[in-house]
Amino acid sequence: MSRIGTTSDRLTCAPSRAARELGLKQGEFDLAVDLGLIRTVPDEGGGGPRVALAEIDHLRSGDGFPDALRGRVATVGTTAGAELMDVVPTRFTSLARYGLLIPVKFYLNRYRTVVWLYLAEELRQFAAERSHARLLAARRTPTEIQEGLKAGMDRRPRNWRGRHVGFLTRQAGDDPWARAGAVACLLDPADVADVVRDPHERTRLARCHPRLPAHGTPGSPTAELAETLMTASEPDEVAWFRADLAHTMEAARRHHPVTATLSPARPVDPLSLMPLPAPPTGQAPLAPPPAPAAERRPEHTDPTPPHGLLSWLRRRPRRPAG
Incomplete structure (x- = not known):
């Protein structure tokens, strides 16, 4: 069945066009879809997902567009993430390896080193939590984290x-x-x-x-x-x-x-x-x-529970159900 002239084609567009309409790079658009910030619909012709024109209009009419949408999908690596949270890169890496900062993407550089990327918005929220102040400002990393890292832990x-x-x-x-x-x-x-x-x-x-x-x-x-x-x-x-x-x-x-x-x-x-x-x-x-x-x-794996990170660190982990 030809897709030319279908209702889907008239009311939706391809992801590449949707990204341009929303002022996003393709990688930013894909991440926004992953995060549920942009809704897609199936292609009636059997192709990949499409974006309703009404969805694009809705997002463009939102407060702070396009900067607000770009901000929600902005990602940073270790160095920029550490600066954002006002900690040294080694402390940032320790928190990430222990599982308190969850990466959203990764890529391998020319040396086949894994580069983890994190949502900037989530890092700001983590740093703003009062219960995390000791983790970020203390001269020494909590003992539980130190022991885990010495054992080779990397939950990224x-x-x-x-x-x-x-x-x-x-x-x-x-x-x-x-x-x-x-x-x-x-x-x-x-x-x-x-x-x-x-x-x-x-x-x-x-x-x-x-x-x-x-x-x-x-x-x-x-x-x-x-x-x-x-x-x-x-x-x-x-x-x-x-x-x-x-x-x-x-x-x-x-x-x-x-x-x-x-x-x-x-x-x-x-x-x-x-x-x-x-x-x-x-x-x-x-x-x-x-x-x-x-x-x-x-x-x-998840970062902060409702009652604060420090109490979470003191809690003994439960064995998963077999």
Whole structure:
């Protein structure tokens, strides 16, 4: 079916045009979509997402446009972030490695060094919290953080993955196969095969994988390093992603089963892969998947809890549900 003259074409535009209309660079526009600041709609012709002209008009009429919108998607690296928070770069890096500052993007420079980027708006909010004053101004980093860093802790990749899966599941909307694909794309293929045993389902799932950020030529050392960063690796993190995939696959099978011979869907234990009893109607599975980044508050990764960071540091971490 030709897309020329469709209602979608008359009332929407391509992302490239939307970015120009909103005064954003393409990377800024993509981040704004990830953050939910710009809503997209499916293309009736089967192409990529589009932006309604009414959405553009709404954003252009907002207070402080375009500077306010640009400010919400502004990102900074370690040096600029440290200046923004009035700390030395080493303190900034310590807070980020410990998981208190969550990166929103990353890239690999010419030396294949990972450069993490953070939302400037979030860093300002972090620095403005009175409960963070000691972290930022004290001469010595808190003991808990020092011990973690000495042990080699670096939660930046894990925090990026947790945030990015939230972006992907939000964009997947109500399509359960797309939501399952969003989770699967951040797992090692071997883990996906363990959880999704049917090869026809895996084929369908692969078609639903969203496109992850590209870094370098496919197959190059840079691309391989980026793929490693974008793949869940810590045991408890992998367990959560597997549980999330098992949960979303149950919904996908109910919505549109790939074959008529599939056995009745039952939750799967992410570690043992043994079927678990189905939960009562209306209750969550025994190992609920992590919520999208906007809603998730894991003990290991998110920054400030409602009662302040220092009390959070003193609280003993709970072991994730198996």
